[in-house]
Amino acid sequence: MSMSPMSTSPMSGFDVAVVGSGIIGLGAALAAHRRGQRVVVIERGSEAAGASVRNFGHLCFTPQAGLAREFALASRELWLGLASDAGVWIRESGTLVAARREDELAVLQELAAARGGAEVELLSAAEANERMPLAPGSAVGGAFLPQDLQANPRQAIGALAAYLEREGVEFRRRTAVGAVRPGRVETSRGPIDAGRVVVAVNHDIDLLYPEVAERVGIVRCALDMLRVSTELRIPLVAPLLTGWSLVRYGAFSATPAAVALRERLHAESPALAALDLNQMYTQLPDGSLIVGDTHVRGVSVAPFQAESAFESLLEVTRELFGLEHLRVIERWQGVYASGPNDFLIEEVEPGVHLASATTGIGMTTGLGLADHVVGAFEPATTTPQRGAS
Ligand SMILES: Cc1cc2nc3c(=O)[nH]c(=O)nc-3n(C[C@H](O)[C@H](O)[C@H](O)COP(=O)(O)OP(=O)(O)OC[C@H]3O[C@@H](n4cnc5c(N)ncnc54)[C@H](O)[C@@H]3O)c2cc1C
Numbered sequence: 001m002s003m004s005p006m007s008t009s010p011m012s013g014f015d016v017a018v019v020g021s022g023i024i025g026l027g028a029a030l031a032a033h034r035r036g037q038r039v040v041v042i043e044r045g046s047e048a049a050g051a052s053v054r055n056f057g058h059l060c061f062t063p064q065a066g067l068a069r070e071f072a073l074a075s076r077e078l079w080l081g082l083a084s085d086a087g088v089w090i091r092e093s094g095t096l097v098a099a100r101r102e103d104e105l106a107v108l109q110e111l112a113a114a115r116g117g118a119e120v121e122l123l124s125a126a127e128a129n130e131r132m133p134l135a136p137g138s139a140v141g142g143a144f145l146p147q148d149l150q151a152n153p154r155q156a157i158g159a160l161a162a163y164l165e166r167e168g169v170e171f172r173r174r175t176a177v178g179a180v181r182p183g184r185v186e187t188s189r190g191p192i193d194a195g196r197v198v199v200a201v202n203h204d205i206d207l208l209y210p211e212v213a214e215r216v217g218i219v220r221c222a223l224d225m226l227r228v229s230t231e232l233r234i235p236l237v238a239p240l241l242t243g244w245s246l247v248r249y250g251a252f253s254a255t256p257a258a259v260a261l262r263e264r265l266h267a268e269s270p271a272l273a274a275l276d277l278n279q280m281y282t283q284l285p286d287g288s289l290i291v292g293d294t295h296v297r298g299v300s301v302a303p304f305q306a307e308s309a310f311e312s313l314l315e316v317t318r319e320l321f322g323l324e325h326l327r328v329i330e331r332w333q334g335v336y337a338s339g340p341n342d343f344l345i346e347e348v349e350p351g352v353h354l355a356s357a358t359t360g361i362g363m364t365t366g367l368g369l370a371d372h373v374v375g376a377f378e379p380a381t382t383t384p385q386r387g388a389s
Contacts, residue, residue: 013193014040014170016374017185018200019177019208022052023363024355025200026160027078027370029169032198035374039169040194041161042187044176048157050202051362054225054334056282056290057153058239059364060095062119062145063111065250068342068361074368079149086163088156089285093238095148096132097245098320099141103264104243106257108143115251120145132240133232135322150239152284153363177201177208182350196377197352200370203337205344205356206299212348213337218358221338222301224309226291227284227330230323236283242320244272244279249361250342272316275309278360279316288329291317295360297338305333336360343369353377 015037018025025041026048032039059079061072083090099105112120121144123131128142165171172189179186180197199208203220206213213219246252247262266273276295283289294309296302314326337344339358343365346354355373357365 013183013195014038015194016040016196016198017042017192017194018198019180019185020050020200020202020204021048021157021161021171021173022050022200022202023157023160023366024052024202024357024370025198026157026164027367028198028200028355028374029164030078030160030367031371031374032196033164033167033169039164040172040192041164041169042172042175042177042185042192044174046174048161051334051336052157052366053153054332055153055360055363056239056280056292057151057156057363058095058280058282059090059149059151060145060239060241060249060361061147061149061364062095062115063245063249063251064361064364065254066342068250068365071343071365071368071372072361074371075365076147076149078367078371079151082156082160082163086159088159089152090156091150091238093148093150095145095241096236096238097143097145097241098128098132098134098139098243099143100134100138100243101264102140103257103261104246105141107246107252107255107261108141110255110257111251112143114255119147133234133236133321135320136233138320138322144238148239150282151363180208180349180352182352195351198370198373199348199352199354200356202356202362203335205337205354209348209354212344212346212354216339216341216344218337218339218344218356219297219299220301221295221297221336221360223293223295223334223336223360224305224313225293225332225334226310226313226328228289228291228314228317229287229327229329230289230321230325232283232289232321232323235287236281236289240281242279244277248278272312275312277312277316279313279320281317293334301335303333305331336362345369345373
Protein backbone atom coordinates (compact mmCIF):
# COMPACT_ATOMS: atom_id res chain seq x y z
CA MET A 1 0.00 0.00 0.00
CA SER A 2 1.06 3.57 -0.48
CA MET A 3 2.39 5.44 2.52
CA SER A 4 2.09 9.04 1.44
CA PRO A 5 2.35 11.85 4.00
CA MET A 6 -1.48 11.76 4.33
CA SER A 7 -1.48 8.08 5.21
CA THR A 8 -1.69 6.80 8.76
CA SER A 9 -3.33 3.41 8.26
CA PRO A 10 -1.62 0.16 9.15
CA MET A 11 -0.66 -2.41 6.55
CA SER A 12 -3.89 -4.34 7.07
CA GLY A 13 -6.21 -1.51 6.10
CA PHE A 14 -6.83 1.19 3.54
CA ASP A 15 -5.87 4.83 3.64
CA VAL A 16 -9.36 5.88 2.64
CA ALA A 17 -12.70 4.05 2.68
CA VAL A 18 -15.53 5.63 0.74
CA VAL A 19 -19.12 4.68 1.54
CA GLY A 20 -21.37 5.03 -1.51
CA SER A 21 -20.49 4.85 -5.20
CA GLY A 22 -22.56 7.69 -6.61
CA ILE A 23 -20.82 10.69 -8.13
CA ILE A 24 -19.68 12.05 -4.77
CA GLY A 25 -18.30 8.74 -3.53
CA LEU A 26 -16.56 8.10 -6.85
CA GLY A 27 -15.28 11.68 -6.80
CA ALA A 28 -13.80 11.11 -3.34
CA ALA A 29 -12.21 7.85 -4.51
CA LEU A 30 -10.74 9.65 -7.52
CA ALA A 31 -9.39 12.50 -5.38
CA ALA A 32 -7.82 10.15 -2.83
CA HIS A 33 -6.40 7.80 -5.47
CA ARG A 34 -4.81 10.72 -7.29
CA ARG A 35 -3.18 11.76 -4.02
CA GLY A 36 -1.52 8.37 -3.77
CA GLN A 37 -3.94 6.86 -1.26
CA ARG A 38 -5.03 3.24 -1.14
CA VAL A 39 -8.79 3.43 -1.55
CA VAL A 40 -11.76 1.11 -1.09
CA VAL A 41 -15.29 2.00 -2.19
CA ILE A 42 -18.11 0.24 -0.36
CA GLU A 43 -21.48 0.13 -2.14
CA ARG A 44 -24.68 -1.44 -0.88
CA GLY A 45 -26.00 -2.25 -4.35
CA SER A 46 -24.57 -4.46 -7.08
CA GLU A 47 -24.01 -1.15 -8.85
CA ALA A 48 -24.84 2.47 -8.17
CA ALA A 49 -28.57 3.03 -8.63
CA GLY A 50 -29.10 6.25 -6.72
CA ALA A 51 -29.54 9.86 -7.79
CA SER A 52 -26.33 9.81 -9.81
CA VAL A 53 -27.84 7.56 -12.47
CA ARG A 54 -31.36 9.00 -12.25
CA ASN A 55 -30.67 12.62 -13.12
CA PHE A 56 -30.60 14.72 -16.30
CA GLY A 57 -26.84 14.74 -16.66
CA HIS A 58 -26.98 18.50 -16.78
CA LEU A 59 -23.70 19.96 -15.56
CA CYS A 60 -25.02 23.45 -15.04
CA PHE A 61 -22.02 25.38 -13.77
CA THR A 62 -23.06 28.88 -14.84
CA PRO A 63 -26.20 29.37 -12.73
CA GLN A 64 -24.45 28.39 -9.49
CA ALA A 65 -23.55 30.91 -6.83
CA GLY A 66 -21.28 30.98 -3.77
CA LEU A 67 -19.69 27.70 -2.68
CA ALA A 68 -21.69 25.82 -5.31
CA ARG A 69 -20.00 27.90 -8.00
CA GLU A 70 -16.57 27.13 -6.55
CA PHE A 71 -17.28 23.40 -6.53
CA ALA A 72 -18.93 23.62 -9.96
CA LEU A 73 -15.88 25.21 -11.58
CA ALA A 74 -13.58 22.61 -10.01
CA SER A 75 -15.94 19.87 -11.20
CA ARG A 76 -15.89 21.20 -14.74
CA GLU A 77 -12.16 20.60 -15.07
CA LEU A 78 -12.51 17.15 -13.53
CA TRP A 79 -15.39 16.13 -15.83
CA LEU A 80 -13.45 17.27 -18.91
CA GLY A 81 -10.43 15.29 -17.73
CA LEU A 82 -12.58 12.22 -17.18
CA ALA A 83 -13.89 12.43 -20.72
CA SER A 84 -10.41 11.60 -21.99
CA ASP A 85 -9.06 9.56 -19.05
CA ALA A 86 -12.11 7.45 -18.24
CA GLY A 87 -14.14 7.49 -21.47
CA VAL A 88 -16.98 9.39 -19.84
CA TRP A 89 -19.36 10.72 -22.50
CA ILE A 90 -19.34 14.50 -22.14
CA ARG A 91 -20.87 16.94 -24.58
CA GLU A 92 -19.47 20.48 -24.53
CA SER A 93 -23.00 21.58 -25.17
CA GLY A 94 -23.55 24.67 -23.09
CA THR A 95 -27.06 25.23 -21.79
CA LEU A 96 -29.95 26.76 -23.70
CA VAL A 97 -32.52 28.80 -21.78
CA ALA A 98 -35.86 29.59 -23.37
CA ALA A 99 -37.57 32.83 -22.35
CA ARG A 100 -41.20 32.79 -23.37
CA ARG A 101 -42.15 35.93 -21.49
CA GLU A 102 -40.45 39.26 -20.92
CA ASP A 103 -40.04 38.62 -17.17
CA GLU A 104 -37.99 35.49 -17.96
CA LEU A 105 -35.82 37.47 -20.34
CA ALA A 106 -35.33 40.09 -17.61
CA VAL A 107 -33.70 37.48 -15.33
CA LEU A 108 -31.36 36.45 -18.14
CA GLN A 109 -30.50 40.05 -18.93
CA GLU A 110 -29.66 40.77 -15.30
CA LEU A 111 -27.43 37.70 -15.04
CA ALA A 112 -25.75 38.59 -18.35
CA ALA A 113 -25.05 42.10 -17.05
CA ALA A 114 -23.48 40.64 -13.89
CA ARG A 115 -21.47 37.86 -15.52
CA GLY A 116 -20.70 39.18 -19.00
CA GLY A 117 -21.19 37.71 -22.44
CA ALA A 118 -18.53 35.01 -22.10
CA GLU A 119 -20.72 33.27 -19.52
CA VAL A 120 -24.23 34.32 -20.54
CA GLU A 121 -24.88 34.99 -24.24
CA LEU A 122 -28.26 36.60 -24.71
CA LEU A 123 -30.27 35.36 -27.68
CA SER A 124 -32.74 37.43 -29.68
CA ALA A 125 -36.21 36.03 -30.27
CA ALA A 126 -35.15 34.96 -33.77
CA GLU A 127 -32.00 33.25 -32.48
CA ALA A 128 -33.84 31.52 -29.64
CA ASN A 129 -36.52 30.19 -31.97
CA GLU A 130 -33.88 29.05 -34.43
CA ARG A 131 -31.65 27.27 -31.91
CA MET A 132 -34.30 25.56 -29.77
CA PRO A 133 -36.98 23.12 -30.93
CA LEU A 134 -39.73 25.19 -29.31
CA ALA A 135 -43.25 25.67 -30.60
CA PRO A 136 -42.67 27.98 -33.57
CA GLY A 137 -42.31 31.61 -32.58
CA SER A 138 -42.92 31.00 -28.88
CA ALA A 139 -39.63 32.43 -27.55
CA VAL A 140 -39.30 36.14 -26.88
CA GLY A 141 -35.58 35.56 -26.40
CA GLY A 142 -33.26 33.36 -24.45
CA ALA A 143 -29.71 32.68 -23.46
CA PHE A 144 -26.86 30.33 -24.19
CA LEU A 145 -24.51 29.44 -21.33
CA PRO A 146 -21.43 28.20 -23.19
CA GLN A 147 -19.46 26.81 -20.23
CA ASP A 148 -22.03 24.18 -19.23
CA LEU A 149 -21.70 20.52 -20.15
CA GLN A 150 -23.89 17.48 -20.58
CA ALA A 151 -23.19 13.95 -19.37
CA ASN A 152 -25.22 10.79 -19.79
CA PRO A 153 -25.61 9.80 -16.13
CA ARG A 154 -26.17 6.12 -16.82
CA GLN A 155 -22.95 5.94 -18.80
CA ALA A 156 -20.88 8.32 -16.68
CA ILE A 157 -21.14 6.55 -13.35
CA GLY A 158 -20.35 3.12 -14.83
CA ALA A 159 -17.42 4.48 -16.84
CA LEU A 160 -15.96 6.31 -13.85
CA ALA A 161 -16.26 3.26 -11.57
CA ALA A 162 -14.65 1.05 -14.23
CA TYR A 163 -11.81 3.54 -14.64
CA LEU A 164 -11.16 3.64 -10.89
CA GLU A 165 -11.12 -0.15 -10.76
CA ARG A 166 -8.60 -0.25 -13.60
CA GLU A 167 -6.53 2.26 -11.64
CA GLY A 168 -6.44 -0.06 -8.62
CA VAL A 169 -9.23 1.32 -6.43
CA GLU A 170 -10.96 -1.60 -4.73
CA PHE A 171 -14.75 -1.94 -4.83
CA ARG A 172 -16.81 -3.93 -2.33
CA ARG A 173 -20.29 -4.16 -3.82
CA ARG A 174 -23.42 -5.71 -2.34
CA THR A 175 -21.87 -4.67 0.94
CA ALA A 176 -23.94 -2.45 3.23
CA VAL A 177 -22.33 -0.19 5.79
CA GLY A 178 -24.11 -0.31 9.15
CA ALA A 179 -21.88 1.95 11.21
CA VAL A 180 -18.71 3.98 10.90
CA ARG A 181 -16.24 4.61 13.67
CA PRO A 182 -12.88 6.37 13.49
CA GLY A 183 -10.61 4.02 11.56
CA ARG A 184 -13.21 1.31 11.01
CA VAL A 185 -16.25 0.73 8.82
CA GLU A 186 -18.67 -1.99 9.94
CA THR A 187 -20.20 -3.70 6.91
CA SER A 188 -22.56 -6.58 6.22
CA ARG A 189 -19.44 -8.56 5.19
CA GLY A 190 -17.34 -7.64 8.21
CA PRO A 191 -15.22 -4.67 9.24
CA ILE A 192 -12.95 -2.68 6.92
CA ASP A 193 -10.15 -0.60 8.41
CA ALA A 194 -9.17 2.74 6.95
CA GLY A 195 -7.35 5.84 8.15
CA ARG A 196 -10.07 8.09 6.75
CA VAL A 197 -13.67 7.43 5.84
CA VAL A 198 -15.75 9.51 3.44
CA VAL A 199 -19.48 8.89 3.82
CA ALA A 200 -21.24 9.81 0.56
CA VAL A 201 -24.63 8.14 0.89
CA ASN A 202 -26.87 11.01 -0.24
CA HIS A 203 -30.29 10.95 1.52
CA ASP A 204 -29.38 7.78 3.41
CA ILE A 205 -27.35 10.02 5.69
CA ASP A 206 -30.58 10.07 7.72
CA LEU A 207 -30.14 6.32 8.32
CA LEU A 208 -26.41 6.29 9.14
CA TYR A 209 -26.34 9.64 10.95
CA PRO A 210 -29.92 10.46 11.95
CA GLU A 211 -28.84 12.95 14.58
CA VAL A 212 -26.75 14.89 12.03
CA ALA A 213 -29.63 14.92 9.54
CA GLU A 214 -31.96 16.24 12.23
CA ARG A 215 -29.47 18.81 13.49
CA VAL A 216 -28.79 20.33 10.07
CA GLY A 217 -32.34 19.90 8.75
CA ILE A 218 -31.74 17.34 5.99
CA VAL A 219 -34.87 15.67 4.65
CA ARG A 220 -35.56 13.71 1.48
CA CYS A 221 -36.66 15.21 -1.80
CA ALA A 222 -38.43 12.92 -4.29
CA LEU A 223 -38.68 13.77 -7.98
CA ASP A 224 -40.80 12.43 -10.83
CA MET A 225 -38.91 11.85 -14.08
CA LEU A 226 -39.72 10.56 -17.55
CA ARG A 227 -37.89 9.52 -20.67
CA VAL A 228 -39.86 10.01 -23.86
CA SER A 229 -39.44 9.35 -27.53
CA THR A 230 -40.55 12.14 -29.81
CA GLU A 231 -39.86 13.96 -33.04
CA LEU A 232 -38.47 17.37 -32.15
CA ARG A 233 -38.42 20.01 -34.89
CA ILE A 234 -34.62 20.15 -34.54
CA PRO A 235 -32.35 18.15 -32.22
CA LEU A 236 -31.92 19.51 -28.72
CA VAL A 237 -28.16 19.99 -28.79
CA ALA A 238 -27.88 21.23 -25.20
CA PRO A 239 -29.78 20.89 -21.93
CA LEU A 240 -32.82 23.17 -22.06
CA LEU A 241 -34.06 25.27 -19.14
CA THR A 242 -37.33 27.19 -18.97
CA GLY A 243 -38.74 30.02 -16.85
CA TRP A 244 -39.36 27.58 -13.99
CA SER A 245 -35.59 26.96 -13.79
CA LEU A 246 -34.94 30.69 -13.45
CA VAL A 247 -36.49 30.80 -9.99
CA ARG A 248 -34.44 27.83 -8.73
CA TYR A 249 -30.70 27.92 -9.47
CA GLY A 250 -28.76 30.27 -7.17
CA ALA A 251 -27.44 32.84 -9.64
CA PHE A 252 -30.75 33.17 -11.52
CA SER A 253 -32.93 33.31 -8.41
CA ALA A 254 -30.66 35.95 -6.82
CA THR A 255 -31.45 38.47 -9.58
CA PRO A 256 -34.00 41.14 -8.61
CA ALA A 257 -36.14 40.18 -11.64
CA ALA A 258 -36.60 36.65 -10.29
CA VAL A 259 -38.91 37.89 -7.54
CA ALA A 260 -41.55 39.12 -9.96
CA LEU A 261 -41.08 36.06 -12.16
CA ARG A 262 -41.74 33.73 -9.25
CA GLU A 263 -44.88 35.66 -8.33
CA ARG A 264 -46.19 35.53 -11.88
CA LEU A 265 -45.48 31.81 -12.35
CA HIS A 266 -47.10 30.91 -9.04
CA ALA A 267 -50.15 33.13 -9.66
CA GLU A 268 -50.63 31.90 -13.23
CA SER A 269 -49.98 28.18 -12.64
CA PRO A 270 -50.67 27.26 -9.01
CA ALA A 271 -51.00 23.57 -9.85
CA LEU A 272 -47.51 23.49 -11.40
CA ALA A 273 -46.15 25.58 -8.53
CA ALA A 274 -47.62 23.02 -6.12
CA LEU A 275 -45.62 20.33 -7.94
CA ASP A 276 -42.55 22.53 -7.38
CA LEU A 277 -41.86 22.17 -11.09
CA ASN A 278 -38.47 22.65 -12.68
CA GLN A 279 -39.39 22.22 -16.32
CA MET A 280 -36.22 21.16 -18.11
CA TYR A 281 -34.91 18.69 -20.66
CA THR A 282 -31.86 16.87 -21.90
CA GLN A 283 -31.63 14.77 -25.04
CA LEU A 284 -29.61 11.57 -24.81
CA PRO A 285 -27.34 10.34 -27.61
CA ASP A 286 -30.08 7.89 -28.74
CA GLY A 287 -32.44 10.82 -29.33
CA SER A 288 -34.73 10.16 -26.39
CA LEU A 289 -35.61 13.07 -24.16
CA ILE A 290 -35.31 13.19 -20.38
CA VAL A 291 -38.25 15.18 -19.02
CA GLY A 292 -38.63 16.56 -15.54
CA ASP A 293 -39.13 17.31 -12.82
CA THR A 294 -41.33 17.70 -9.74
CA HIS A 295 -40.27 17.91 -6.09
CA VAL A 296 -41.81 16.64 -2.85
CA ARG A 297 -39.91 16.94 0.44
CA GLY A 298 -40.33 15.10 3.71
CA VAL A 299 -38.57 13.09 6.40
CA SER A 300 -39.79 10.16 4.39
CA VAL A 301 -41.24 10.34 0.88
CA ALA A 302 -43.97 8.13 -0.56
CA PRO A 303 -42.79 5.68 -3.20
CA PHE A 304 -46.14 6.10 -4.96
CA GLN A 305 -45.89 8.48 -7.89
CA ALA A 306 -49.10 10.29 -8.80
CA GLU A 307 -50.01 9.90 -12.45
CA SER A 308 -51.39 13.46 -12.39
CA ALA A 309 -47.83 14.76 -11.93
CA PHE A 310 -46.65 12.84 -15.00
CA GLU A 311 -49.66 14.14 -16.96
CA SER A 312 -48.67 17.69 -16.05
CA LEU A 313 -45.07 17.09 -17.12
CA LEU A 314 -46.27 15.69 -20.45
CA GLU A 315 -48.73 18.52 -20.98
CA VAL A 316 -46.15 21.28 -20.43
CA THR A 317 -43.74 19.38 -22.67
CA ARG A 318 -46.23 19.19 -25.53
CA GLU A 319 -46.97 22.88 -25.12
CA LEU A 320 -43.29 23.91 -25.00
CA PHE A 321 -42.29 22.01 -28.11
CA GLY A 322 -45.62 22.34 -29.95
CA LEU A 323 -45.98 18.56 -30.13
CA GLU A 324 -49.04 16.38 -30.33
CA HIS A 325 -47.46 13.03 -29.63
CA LEU A 326 -44.99 11.83 -27.05
CA ARG A 327 -44.31 8.21 -26.26
CA VAL A 328 -43.27 7.52 -22.71
CA ILE A 329 -40.35 5.06 -22.57
CA GLU A 330 -39.66 5.12 -18.83
CA ARG A 331 -40.86 6.70 -15.61
CA TRP A 332 -38.85 6.79 -12.42
CA GLN A 333 -38.46 8.43 -9.07
CA GLY A 334 -35.24 10.08 -7.98
CA VAL A 335 -34.42 11.03 -4.41
CA TYR A 336 -31.80 13.38 -3.04
CA ALA A 337 -30.89 14.86 0.32
CA SER A 338 -32.41 18.29 0.78
CA GLY A 339 -31.40 20.82 3.42
CA PRO A 340 -31.19 24.53 4.12
CA ASN A 341 -27.58 24.67 2.86
CA ASP A 342 -26.31 23.49 -0.51
CA PHE A 343 -23.87 21.01 1.04
CA LEU A 344 -23.21 18.87 4.08
CA ILE A 345 -19.47 18.86 4.77
CA GLU A 346 -18.62 17.70 8.25
CA GLU A 347 -15.90 15.74 10.03
CA VAL A 348 -18.37 14.05 12.31
CA GLU A 349 -15.73 12.10 14.25
CA PRO A 350 -11.96 12.18 13.84
CA GLY A 351 -11.21 11.02 10.30
CA VAL A 352 -14.89 10.42 9.41
CA HIS A 353 -16.07 12.89 6.79
CA LEU A 354 -19.65 13.38 5.62
CA ALA A 355 -20.02 14.74 2.09
CA SER A 356 -23.32 15.41 0.45
CA ALA A 357 -24.96 17.84 -1.96
CA THR A 358 -28.14 18.83 -0.15
CA THR A 359 -29.90 20.33 -3.13
CA GLY A 360 -30.27 18.94 -6.63
CA ILE A 361 -26.90 19.98 -8.04
CA GLY A 362 -24.66 17.06 -7.11
CA MET A 363 -23.73 16.09 -10.68
CA THR A 364 -22.64 19.66 -11.29
CA THR A 365 -20.75 20.15 -8.05
CA GLY A 366 -20.04 16.68 -6.65
CA LEU A 367 -16.59 16.08 -8.12
CA GLY A 368 -15.42 19.48 -6.85
CA LEU A 369 -17.03 18.91 -3.46
CA ALA A 370 -15.35 15.52 -3.11
CA ASP A 371 -11.98 16.92 -4.17
CA HIS A 372 -12.36 19.70 -1.60
CA VAL A 373 -13.16 17.23 1.21
CA VAL A 374 -10.28 14.88 0.39
CA GLY A 375 -7.87 17.73 -0.30
CA ALA A 376 -8.48 19.14 3.18
CA PHE A 377 -7.51 15.94 5.01
CA GLU A 378 -5.08 16.65 7.81
CA PRO A 379 -3.00 13.73 9.05
CA ALA A 380 -5.53 11.43 10.75
CA THR A 381 -5.77 11.80 14.51
CA THR A 382 -6.66 8.19 15.18
CA THR A 383 -5.06 4.91 14.26
CA PRO A 384 -7.40 2.40 12.67
CA GLN A 385 -7.84 -0.92 14.41
CA ARG A 386 -6.08 -3.91 13.01
CA GLY A 387 -8.15 -6.84 11.87
CA ALA A 388 -10.17 -7.93 8.89
CA SER A 389 -10.16 -5.56 5.97
C1 LIG B 1 -34.24 13.12 -10.64
C2 LIG B 1 -33.00 13.88 -10.34
C3 LIG B 1 -32.49 14.78 -11.27
C4 LIG B 1 -31.32 15.48 -11.00
N1 LIG B 1 -30.76 16.23 -11.98
C5 LIG B 1 -29.52 16.77 -11.78
C6 LIG B 1 -28.83 17.40 -12.83
O1 LIG B 1 -29.26 17.40 -13.98
N2 LIG B 1 -27.65 18.02 -12.53
C7 LIG B 1 -27.12 17.99 -11.29
O2 LIG B 1 -26.10 18.59 -11.06
N3 LIG B 1 -27.70 17.29 -10.29
C8 LIG B 1 -28.88 16.68 -10.51
N4 LIG B 1 -29.49 15.98 -9.51
C9 LIG B 1 -28.80 15.83 -8.23
C10 LIG B 1 -27.72 14.78 -8.29
O3 LIG B 1 -28.14 13.68 -9.04
C11 LIG B 1 -27.34 14.35 -6.87
O4 LIG B 1 -27.05 15.50 -6.09
C12 LIG B 1 -26.11 13.45 -6.87
O5 LIG B 1 -26.26 12.41 -7.82
C13 LIG B 1 -25.88 12.87 -5.49
O6 LIG B 1 -24.77 12.01 -5.57
P1 LIG B 1 -24.39 11.06 -4.37
O7 LIG B 1 -23.17 10.34 -4.76
O8 LIG B 1 -24.42 11.84 -3.11
O9 LIG B 1 -25.67 10.11 -4.21
P2 LIG B 1 -26.14 8.76 -4.93
O10 LIG B 1 -25.89 8.77 -6.38
O11 LIG B 1 -27.54 8.55 -4.49
O12 LIG B 1 -25.19 7.65 -4.33
C14 LIG B 1 -25.25 7.22 -3.00
C15 LIG B 1 -24.82 5.78 -2.96
O13 LIG B 1 -24.66 5.38 -1.62
C16 LIG B 1 -25.07 4.04 -1.51
N5 LIG B 1 -25.37 3.77 -0.10
C17 LIG B 1 -26.31 4.39 0.66
N6 LIG B 1 -26.27 3.90 1.91
C18 LIG B 1 -25.29 2.96 1.95
C19 LIG B 1 -24.79 2.11 2.96
N7 LIG B 1 -25.27 2.13 4.22
N8 LIG B 1 -23.80 1.24 2.65
C20 LIG B 1 -23.28 1.21 1.40
N9 LIG B 1 -23.73 2.00 0.40
C21 LIG B 1 -24.72 2.88 0.67
C22 LIG B 1 -26.30 3.97 -2.41
O14 LIG B 1 -26.59 2.62 -2.78
C23 LIG B 1 -25.88 4.85 -3.57
O15 LIG B 1 -25.29 4.10 -4.63
C24 LIG B 1 -30.68 15.30 -9.75
C25 LIG B 1 -31.19 14.40 -8.81
C26 LIG B 1 -32.34 13.70 -9.10
C27 LIG B 1 -32.86 12.72 -8.09
